[in-house]
Amino acid sequence: MTRHIKIFDTTLRDGEQSPGCSMNTSEKVEIAKQLEALNVDIIEAGFAISSKGDFESIQEISYAVKQPIVCSLCRAVKKDIEAAADAIRAARNKRIHTFIATSPIHMKHKLKMIPDKVLETAVESVKYAKSFVEDVEFSCEDAGRSEPTFLVRVLTAVIKAGATTINIPDTVGYQTPDEFGILIAYLKDHVEGIDAVDISVHCHDDLGLATANALSGVLYGANQIECTINGIGERAGNTSLEEVVMALKVREDQYQCHTTINTKEIMAASRLVTSVTGSEVQANKAIVGANAFAHEAGIHQDGVLKQRETYEIMDATMVGLSKNKLVLGKHSGRHAFSGQLNTLGYHLSGDDLNKAFERFKSVADQKKEVLDDDLHAIVSDEIYTAPEIYKLISFSVHSQSTGQPNATLVLENDGETMTHTSEGVGAVNAIYATIDAMIGEPVNLVDYIVHSVTGGTDALGKVTVRIRDGERLFKGNGSALDVLMASAKAYLEAVNKMLYFRSRPSSVKPYL
Ligand SMILES: [Zn+2]
Numbered sequence: 001m002t003r004h005i006k007i008f009d010t011t012l013r014d015g016e017q018s019p020g021c022s023m024n025t026s027e028k029v030e031i032a033k034q035l036e037a038l039n040v041d042i043i044e045a046g047f048a049i050s051s052k053g054d055f056e057s058i059q060e061i062s063y064a065v066k067q068p069i070v071c072s073l074c075r076a077v078k079k080d081i082e083a084a085a086d087a088i089r090a091a092r093n094k095r096i097h098t099f100i101a102t103s104p105i106h107m108k109h110k111l112k113m114i115p116d117k118v119l120e121t122a123v124e125s126v127k128y129a130k131s132f133v134e135d136v137e138f139s140c141e142d143a144g145r146s147e148p149t150f151l152v153r154v155l156t157a158v159i160k161a162g163a164t165t166i167n168i169p170d171t172v173g174y175q176t177p178d179e180f181g182i183l184i185a186y187l188k189d190h191v192e193g194i195d196a197v198d199i200s201v202h203c204h205d206d207l208g209l210a211t212a213n214a215l216s217g218v219l220y221g222a223n224q225i226e227c228t229i230n231g232i233g234e235r236a237g238n239t240s241l242e243e244v245v246m247a248l249k250v251r252e253d254q255y256q257c258h259t260t261i262n263t264k265e266i267m268a269a270s271r272l273v274t275s276v277t278g279s280e281v282q283a284n285k286a287i288v289g290a291n292a293f294a295h296e297a298g299i300h301q302d303g304v305l306k307q308r309e310t311y312e313i314m315d316a317t318m319v320g321l322s323k324n325k326l327v328l329g330k331h332s333g334r335h336a337f338s339g340q341l342n343t344l345g346y347h348l349s350g351d352d353l354n355k356a357f358e359r360f361k362s363v364a365d366q367k368k369e370v371l372d373d374d375l376h377a378i379v380s381d382e383i384y385t386a387p388e389i390y391k392l393i394s395f396s397v398h399s400q401s402t403g404q405p406n407a408t409l410v411l412e413n414d415g416e417t418m419t420h421t422s423e424g425v426g427a428v429n430a431i432y433a434t435i436d437a438m439i440g441e442p443v444n445l446v447d448y449i450v451h452s453v454t455g456g457t458d459a460l461g462k463v464t465v466r467i468r469d470g471e472r473l474f475k476g477n478g479s480a481l482d483v484l485m486a487s488a489k490a491y492l493e494a495v496n497k498m499l500y501f502r503s504r505p506s507s508v509k510p511y512l
Helices: 025-038 052-064 078-087 104-111 115-130 148-161 177-190 210-219 241-250 263-277 298-306 334-343 350-366 372-382 427-439 483-502
Strands: 006-009 042-047 069-075 094-101 136-141 165-170 198-203 224-227 326-328 390-398 406-413 416-423 444-452 461-469 472-480
Touching (some): 025 052, 025 263, 042 052, 052 069, 052 078, 078 115, 094 104, 094 165, 104 115, 115 136, 115 148, 136 148, 148 177, 165 224, 198 210, 210 224, 224 241, 263 372, 326 334, 334 372, 350 372, 372 472, 390 427, 390 483, 406 427, 427 483, 444 483, 461 483, 472 483
Parallel strands (some): 006 042, 042 069, 136 165, 198 224
Antiparallel strands (some): 390 406, 444 461, 461 472
């Protein structure tokens, strides 16, 4: 029997800290349900003290999932720990994850604490967390740059205080695989009581080594990996769940370890996270990139057709890719529609399902075949929207080869209908200039991407925009058969999110 490696997913906490990846409560709950379908061991649902939204999301997830442990992050501070305990109260299985920095540079400049004080605070926090729950994880933030002898002191003390998992984060992504593995081995040899607790690794991808470092940690004795779907996370991101899980599965011979992840749910999870965050996966990304299982070269195609294993180490169906892409048409009923959504990882009901089904019918009326990718676009467009502070009622665009294009939009705001016309250098620019004039400020557009969701001239066009408001990025998606309509919807969604977030209290975000 090989060793069981626990998968601790932090898409909803560390992943959400990626620029432009903010998610609202319903989006997070949807992702949490998909993580449950993946069968992850632990879901880090958020950082309870950081904002009201984070707190509510953790609470909702605690109600929504049954099997995985629901975890909240908290600093080694009493009120943080209380907020975490409060947020996870309803969860069937719960964990508090508390952390404090242990590297000289963090202790001196960030915490302004001497090492002995850090150790004392760590122990107090673990004891306090333990008064609320049995399952307590402790992290030494920036462990990768901490003195190993100091880590031994801190970890020995927190285990004695009741920590059941100790996490070793390479917070800044500085470690190399050998170095990190040897650190884990050193701790395993020197920390008293370590054999009775879980050893976790949390790696960042600044040097492209997150997956390699996490696997090296496992080789040297770690039995929990912290990771995210699509590898999203602070800066260059985290260890990607799909990579470590598939590496352990395909090379079980090498690692002598296994996870209990249902790998057939990987693609659905990846697409759901892409759709919610608007952050596309690069085409050549391992496991979940669009090209990961595509064979361009003729000699490869020929080989794969004759015998798949000639050029493939995994079967695409292992990660939930189906070869049969055609799904639904205009005669498909609600049941077939909802069933197909389930297989794609969306579990909609009530109003959400009705809205999505209505939209599906109108797309199916205009298009012969509705493919999986169309369904992803429909769901992300219909369900994951910010409150519609400004609502698009109608628009018309006048554009010709001579003269300036102009756009006239009718929007609704607070029950009032408003109409305005502006000129622009192009049709899309004219629409955006009109919206800027109507909301009363110029919006800082940083990205405008048009994707044809499926092939053909009758394809559903999807537009993704990102706008910047100070430090924050907001993304909007819009899909429609008319790309100008999709452009207007995408821009308004981003603007609505921006206005909505401005009205919420600012949040504290840790660097873990
Ligand atoms: Zn992190």
